[in-house]
Amino acid sequence: MFLLGTFYFFASFLIFTCISVIFSKNPVNSVLFLVLAFLNSTFLFILIGAEFVGIILAIVYIGAVAILFLFVVMMLDIQITTLMFNIKRYIPLALLFAGVILAEIIYLTVFKSSKSNLSEIVRSSNNTEEIGNVLYTKYFIDFQLSGVVLLLAMIGAIVLTHVYRPSIKRQNIDKQNTTYSKDRIKLVDPKSGEGLNYNE
Amino acid sequence: MDTITMEIFIGVLKIFSFVVPVLVSVALLVYLERKVLGAVQLRKGPNVVGPFGILQSFADVIKLITKENLLPSSSNKFLFIFAPMLTLILSLIAWAVIPVSSTYVIANINIGILYLFAVSSFGVYGVIIAGWASNSKYPFLGALRSAAQMISYEVSIGFVIITVLICVGSLNLIDIVESQKNLWFAIPLFPMFVVFIISALAETNRLPFDLPEDEATLVAGFFTEYSSISFGLFFLAEYANMILMSSLTVILFLGGWYPPLDIFPLNVIPGIFWFALKVFLILFVFLWVRATFPRYRYDQLMRLGWKIFLPLTLVWVVITSSFLFYFGLLPN
Numbered sequence: 001m002f003l004l005g006t007f008y009f010f011a012s013f014l015i016f017t018c019i020s021v022i023f024s025k026n027p028v029n030s031v032l033f034l035v036l037a038f039l040n041s042t043f044l045f046i047l048i049g050a051e052f053v054g055i056i057l058a059i060v061y062i063g064a065v066a067i068l069f070l071f072v073v074m075m076l077d078i079q080i081t082t083l084m085f086n087i088k089r090y091i092p093l094a095l096l097f098a099g100v101i102l103a104e105i106i107y108l109t110v111f112k113s114s115k116s117n118l119s120e121i122v123r124s125s126n127n128t129e130e131i132g133n134v135l136y137t138k139y140f141i142d143f144q145l146s147g148v149v150l151l152l153a154m155i156g157a158i159v160l161t162h163v164y165r166p167s168i169k170r171q172n173i174d175k176q177n178t179t180y181s182k183d184r185i186k187l188v189d190p191k192s193g194e195g196l197n198y199n200e
Numbered sequence: 201m202d203t204i205t206m207e208i209f210i211g212v213l214k215i216f217s218f219v220v221p222v223l224v225s226v227a228l229l230v231y232l233e234r235k236v237l238g239a240v241q242l243r244k245g246p247n248v249v250g251p252f253g254i255l256q257s258f259a260d261v262i263k264l265i266t267k268e269n270l271l272p273s274s275s276n277k278f279l280f281i282f283a284p285m286l287t288l289i290l291s292l293i294a295w296a297v298i299p300v301s302s303t304y305v306i307a308n309i310n311i312g313i314l315y316l317f318a319v320s321s322f323g324v325y326g327v328i329i330a331g332w333a334s335n336s337k338y339p340f341l342g343a344l345r346s347a348a349q350m351i352s353y354e355v356s357i358g359f360v361i362i363t364v365l366i367c368v369g370s371l372n373l374i375d376i377v378e379s380q381k382n383l384w385f386a387i388p389l390f391p392m393f394v395v396f397i398i399s400a401l402a403e404t405n406r407l408p409f410d411l412p413e414d415e416a417t418l419v420a421g422f423f424t425e426y427s428s429i430s431f432g433l434f435f436l437a438e439y440a441n442m443i444l445m446s447s448l449t450v451i452l453f454l455g456g457w458y459p460p461l462d463i464f465p466l467n468v469i470p471g472i473f474w475f476a477l478k479v480f481l482i483l484f485v486f487l488w489v490r491a492t493f494p495r496y497r498y499d500q501l502m503r504l505g506w507k508i509f510l511p512l513t514l515v516w517v518v519i520t521s522s523f524l525f526y527f528g529l530l531p532n
Contacts (some may be wrong), residue, residue: 024435028332032279032329035325046301051309051310051311052311052314055311055314055315055318056314058318059314059318059321060319062318062322063317063318063322063354064319064321064351064354067324067328067347067351070328070347071344071347074332074343077346082426128310128311128371151437171499172504174227176302
């Protein structure tokens with residue numbers, strides 16, 4: 001009873017935050033609602049006993065991804081009117097994604113009855129160990145491939161944004177640390193009336 | 201009273217038994233910091249309020265509470281008030297999984313270390329929301345610096361934690377401490393211990409990495425616009441975070457509640473005393489560092505995080521796991 005109540009509380013709060021992400025006027029509020037949505041899905045994962053997946057979701061999405069969103073959105077001065085005007089363009093794409101996800105949920109819950117297997121894994125006392133066991137044996141190739149995809153995305157982002165400008169003066173710390181004062185400073189004793197000759 | 205009410209009552213008592221000592225030790229830590237800085241700089245430090253000035257922090261808290269709380273007219277009011285609360289809440293809820301002795305902990309969960317890592321990575325939200333909601337340039341710059349800094353150092357903290365976890369084979373904090381019964385991890389993993397302490401300084405925005413609140417360039421950084429108790433909450437949270445990171449260092453590297461040697465006069469002293477003593481020593485290092493080193497420049501800070509700590513910790517993960525694998529020491 002208590003568990004069911006908690007589930008409905010977090011689930012309804014999750015739906016509320018997701019709707020708020022879309023309908024917030026201020027983009028920063030949208031991102032903060034997104035963070036709340038991630039937090040609620042973490043709680044839902046913990047409720048079904050998958051605490052490892054839940055906490056990893058929190059660390060990756062709240063601790064890193066959403067902060068980067070917030071970082072970018074805070075610095076943009078987005079015109080709210082243009083944002084509302086453009087929203088119709090994305091409706092077909094949104095419907096496509098929603099359809100795919102709905103189909104996946106129906107496939108998993110109705111057609112593929114792997115329910116018993118799932119709850120067995122979830123109920124075992126230490127699901128971190130269970131995930132580790134299959135991740136590095138049964139799904140080894142998939143796991144490594146997803147790592148390679150992420151690496152490619154990272155390299156792509158760096159290549160796209162990194163422009164080398166020779167005009168910018170850069171600090172070479174190793175070079176600075178390996179120089180001595182005698183290479184840089186010279187003690188000169190100028191004679192009266194002659195001054196210094198810098199070309200020497 | 202039925203059993204559920206009884207359980208809730210005991211739970212609340214347990215929570216208070218952690219939160220109250222933490223908040224009192226925050227007050228004493230502020231006093232200690234001023235005394236240590238005074239001693240290093242050949243001054244007396246606070247010496248008027250109470251015996252040896254020990255009540256100085258309590259007087260400061262009363263002063264902060266009774267002052268007027270100013271709200272900047274162009275700020276986002278809700279987020280402006282919410283940010284310091286969030287910061288303090290995050291620094292306190294982390295104590296839910298910290299074991300101060302082999303039996304005394306609020307929640308002994310299997311993924312304790314991940315929970316701590318998650319909560320400490322949320323800490324940046326308080327700072328970044330405060331900076332944005334103030335709607336003023338210095339807090340905003342402070343928030344941006346802080347976000348970049350905390351994310352950078354979390355990466356190396358993550359790798360340090362992974363190195364320890366490889367040696368333990370469990371994410372449970374009690375298991376982590378118990379596997380150090382004979383040998384503290386600070387000895388075989390000494391480089392990681394040093395990296396962790398330095399990253400903890402950066403994660404808690406302490407000197408020499410307190411760029412988010414750099415007085416010389418940013419007035420007071422992200423809490424420039426804050427006054428009264430909302431400033432006080434940030435202040436409390438910073439010191440509570442220091443104590444938290446010190447406890448985490450003690451759990452990961454200094455053998456938690458175990459005495460340094462398992463011999464007669466040392467092992468009859470209760471574990472909680474050893475835990476507190478070790479936390480105190482790490483906190484003293486925090487204060488000592490503050491009194492000794494000048495502040496880093498921002499690009500130096502980023503260079504240290506990404507070009508030195510990240511490769512070092514990454515290589516050390518590989519070395520540790522190869523060593524354990526080769527000699528068959530990997531935990532089951």
